Amino acid sequence: MSNDEDILYMVKQAQTLRKIDPCGAKAWILTAQTLYPNAFNIQYEAYLLERDGKNYEQAAKYFSIIAANFPNQHAELWQEINFLTNALRNENENSPEQEYYVNLYKHLTPEVQHNIFMHTINNCGDNLEQCIYIYILMFNKFPKTAATQAPRLLEMLAEGMKTDPDLYQRILVEEVLPMIQHKPPELSPLLACRLYTNSLEYYLRQIMDDNSDSSDAWKNIFKVLMICGQMMGWEPFLPFSKHVSQNVYWEKLVDILSASPAGSSQVLFYATTLFIYSLHGYIRNCRLKIDDTEISHVLVEGFMEWSAEEVDRTSEVQTMEPPKFSLTTSISPELSKAFLHAAQCWQLLNTDQFQRDFSQLMLALPLAPWISRFLFDLAIYFGHRDEANKLMAEMTTESSLVQSLQILSLNLMQGSMTLQGFQCILKILGELPPTHGQQLDNMTLKGHRHMIFLPLTRSALVQYCTRAIISRISRKLFEPPCSDRLLGDLLVLLQINLLDDVPLIQQIFNLINQRKTFNMRTLSNYIITIDIMEELNFMWNAQQDETNFELTGSSPGGSATPLIVGAVPPQPRRIGTRGADKGARDEFKALIRQQISRCNENIITLLANFITQEQLTLGQYIFGIPQPPPIETIVIK
């Protein structure tokens, strides 16, 4: 018999006994081992016997012999090594097989353990994923190896990102970075930057997918930035804390910027991170949740108090200085801060030194929806109307309500209302959200262009639309002649907030006073504010003695529900002031009393109805044409 036949014979004898007489099988193998110590079959069979008997110590002994003496050649050995490494990777799996391999591993000497990892890594071939997992396993078991081997692992990860970014980003961020964070290896700047970008992308996706608290993600981003910065010898940036004001970060950035050469990558990455952080704060606050209801905020143009003398000067100032933000809601200061910080970073990053690298970075990151929103708001903010129009066409995700609002705002920025703008008002009123909300302060300011973060609530939207119409029509007061009807309708609109427009109201009453007769067709339907009715009442009483004043209101019995005006308006009823008609006087008193009883009605709903009902008349005032086209034919966009 030749040696090979002898070996096969003995192994076969052992195999036939393995199940029925393990001791007999072992006796065969012990003998065979002394005869042919270099035969793989025999050593492997010896290992299998101990494996079957769960004798970890002996199994580990034979496994070590096999691994040391028979590298790379035998499929059986590789299979065992694969089982072993898989078991180590899933240490909490708890199957008997898994338990065996974990115990086997524990009985191997550290040297053999390490060799197994290195052999496996060297023989992974094209299996990048397996190779990476073995590296991770080795770093876990032998933390010291990370110092020398980490660069190769990181290169592999960068390689893997080209084919499966999701998988390898996750591995990088969740498994590899935590292992090397205490002692980051030296890497080429290119690779370090790429790994940071990849980590950033991973966390941004996490932030975008998950609306919960993102401060952990930001903490991690700053940590990774720190690690990558260490790899490249950058001056360390600040650690993240959600309580630290963005100003602090910005000042640190300015410090670093002043000490760095133009276009330095540390400034690029720090500024980009800060930009995205501020941008995220801005976008997140724009979609604030209040009592489980998401209330979006939309950046819109604020109103300026109009006065005939100041027209020229204001238009000049408007172009010179950036606008301010009105303090409208509790969230508006934070929103404006985040917006301004993002804008600062954006401007820095769009200077010549960074622009090229920055735009490449932006392409690599999944920020498109945020950026398009931000750029549009930025264009509005700077009053770049054409730019805003162009960006508006590119934005896709917003609701038609937001879009109408933004078009209206663009319209108002131009200083005149187009037909499209007016149609937007009607559209907005047709799509009012259910959330009621509150009216805003400081929507109209004196003398300076300003911006408003408008919450998408009924009150704020109706207020904004009403304001838009008032700002258009009110200048007619100073362009006589203006009709009774215009004065009356303006009074209805001004009910939104009398205190904001005291001069206008005074002007209207002045004009009414100057007239002999005044027909107020809207009185019985739309005037419910006590101050206005008191004024009318006073005027009526005061002028009773004068010979020639008539105040006409609608008939009190004209409609059961005054807010819903029928197709045929009730016949106006003249109320004479010549004193003779005592019935008329009673009738006027009754009318006033009836309207006073409605003073608690919802002014927002009333005005929304008024504008919708009277759209033809209002359009006529604004555009000065007799018959604006019917609403049905309006197509926005």
Add this chain to the structure above:
Amino acid sequence: MSSSVEGTNISIRNYPTCAVDALTRLEGLVATRNKQNWAMKIISEVIFLEPSEGDARSRKSQGLPTSQMNLFQEFQLIIALIEYFSRPGSDATRNAIFLSLFGSNLTPQRSKLLSRLISTAVSGSVAPLLSSAGTWMQQVGCKTPPSLEVAQNIVSDFILFSKKTSEQLKQLPLVGPQFAANFMVAVADLYLNEQRDGTLIPPPDALLDAITEWITENPTLCQASQQPLVLPAGAIAMPFATPISGLLRWAVLAPLISQRSAYSNLHLSLLQTLQQLVCSGEAAALHAQDLMQIVKSLQNHCTRLTEANLSPDADAAYQKCMERFAQAVQIALNTNCITNPIQLLCMLEALPPHALMKIVLAAHKKL
């Protein structure tokens, strides 16, 4: 009958106190060679209560029993000895006393008492006494009748008359490794020994299991007898004996009479023991002559097969025997543990062939 032994002040009236006193007195006597006779006299008369020569002659002539010791006194002496050997003291002194008591003049009475004493020491785990007993066994020879009697007695007490193996017996290798090793040498000779009995008698199952467990759990137990002996000055240490060859005979010949898997376990443990042996040429663990005993039994078996017109090739029992024998020979040769290996190989070659044995013989002929 005198009330005190001649030339001593030891009274034999208050037994066993006098025996205990005598033991203490002996410590001084055994150290000096020229007072041996005196010591022997004290042992005989004060400790074992044997009649002096003249006394015995007169008693014999009167038809009276020569032994003076009754059962109760025997019991008292055993207790006294156990106590004495449990006392702190030097191993050399204890061994010298033990050898003086039982090394020569081993009358049937002393021999019987010795067996009882050792059984008591085993059940009481009296380590110093077992240590001295181990030395004694080696000095008188493990396979001599006194040792075999002791071994046989332990088998009776702890295996045959015991329902389950006692913990004390299981612990014996830990309490008295040298004694356990020598006990194995002796007990191995008692069973599956065709030369002795003319036929193959298997050991009791419990004994087989106990011994297998011993050597599996204490891989160096078979070498325990190789520890240097602590002997009195001038004494010559007898050669070591190892139980391996005897137990190997059990494992190899067992297939001829038994299918018990316990033999397979015993065989594997023996192979592992052989594998771990570090043999120098002088202290070889296996003597070719010991293995010849196995060869002879196998030859006898084959002769019987031939007489019955059967071929050893087709005899599963023979094949299994040869398989185990070849395995053991290979591993023993590999660790260089056999004296006169050439002689053995020639004998093996003469046996009816077996595949593994052929491989083994071929491998070692090359050398």
